[in-house]
Amino acid sequence: MKILDSTIQDYTGTNFSVYKREEGETIIKYNTSGDIIENNEMYSKVMLGKCETCNPFFKNSFNGFSYDTVLIVGLGLGLVPQELSEVNKCSKIDVLEIDQEIIDYNISSGHLNSDINLIQGDIYNYTTTETYDLIIIDTIWYEHEMTDEDYGLLESRLLPNINTGGALYVPIKNKFLVK
Amino acid sequence: MPIAYPYKFSDWYGYDKDCTTRTSAFRYNGTVGKPAFECDISRAITTQFWHNGSLSLPGNGDTCYTSAAGNNYLGNGNYSIAGTSYTGTPFSVITISGGSGVISATYSCIIP
Numbered sequence: 001m002k003i004l005d006s007t008i009q010d011y012t013g014t015n016f017s018v019y020k021r022e023e024g025e026t027i028i029k030y031n032t033s034g035d036i037i038e039n040n041e042m043y044s045k046v047m048l049g050k051c052e053t054c055n056p057f058f059k060n061s062f063n064g065f066s067y068d069t070v071l072i073v074g075l076g077l078g079l080v081p082q083e084l085s086e087v088n089k090c091s092k093i094d095v096l097e098i099d100q101e102i103i104d105y106n107i108s109s110g111h112l113n114s115d116i117n118l119i120q121g122d123i124y125n126y127t128t129t130e131t132y133d134l135i136i137i138d139t140i141w142y143e144h145e146m147t148d149e150d151y152g153l154l155e156s157r158l159l160p161n162i163n164t165g166g167a168l169y170v171p172i173k174n175k176f177l178v179k
Numbered sequence: 180m181p182i183a184y185p186y187k188f189s190d191w192y193g194y195d196k197d198c199t200t201r202t203s204a205f206r207y208n209g210t211v212g213k214p215a216f217e218c219d220i221s222r223a224i225t226t227q228f229w230h231n232g233s234l235s236l237p238g239n240g241d242t243c244y245t246s247a248a249g250n251n252y253l254g255n256g257n258y259s260i261a262g263t264s265y266t267g268t269p270f271s272v273i274t275i276s277g278g279s280g281v282i283s284a285t286y287s288c289i290i291p
Contacts, residue, residue, distance in 0.1 A: 037212045040212075042216070046220070055215070055290065056290065141214070141257075142213075
């Protein structure tokens with residue numbers, strides 16, 4: 001879903017900036033990489049396989065798959081957790097973000113729903129006893145940014161936190177592992 | 180210096196031996212996000228740019244420019260591109276890095 005642009009505060013920080021394009025669309029731009037995420041309604045729709053003409057991998061992964069509790073790794077502007085809160089009405093939405101500045105910004109901006117829990121941590125070290133129907137790894141832009149070894153490590157670390165019938169989803173690597 | 184007729188022998192040594200033509204293509208007027216998602220996002224792909232590749236669309240290692248001549252490189256970032264001007268989903272998403280318009284990655288939106 002697209003978050004109302006007027007509710008997202010502009011910000012210039014150490015690690016990233018948030019600002020409006022000429023058309024009024026908000027983007028977050030990461031200072032080191034230059035990578036961006038736009039406040040575009042298709043971002044979460046594509047990731048969650050919610051469009052008929054979407055890449056078949058994304059669409060088919062969610063075909064017949066239901067979920068209610070979700071851990072999203074990587075926050076950005078919070079487009080995916082906001083969709084899970086507003087549209088899917090998920091009962092538990094945890095977001096793990098490595099950068100405290102992004103967490104502080106989102107809290108300060110106030111554009112995310114209050115049922116979204118923001119947690120600071122590195123997914124490669126993070127441990128929890130919580131279990132989820134779906135864990136989404138949304139930390140990379142390009143497939144080469146996560147090696148198969150990295151993915152294998154995450155899979156072995158996170159499988160205990162996935163409910164039976166749940167899934168570990170790394171969209172950029174075309175991974176959707178059902179437990 | 181303009182060439183006068185009849186040709187002088189030196190004129191033949193003065194021609195531009197490196198001259199190459201650039202191919203025109205179109206992009207969304209702005210950088211875009213994650214290539215894997217961009218293939219499903221409809222945009223106005225109507226801003227013309229040029230490249231030195233041998234195919235109609237540029238690929239890895241090709242250099243992209245904002246003009247048909249000169250060294251006006253397309254800036255770093257991801258771009259949704261197509262061979263013609265239209266509004267819709269792109270043919271591919273290119274990544275430019277390094278600051279001199281060179282494509283470091285190409286994500287094809289054509290599903291085999």
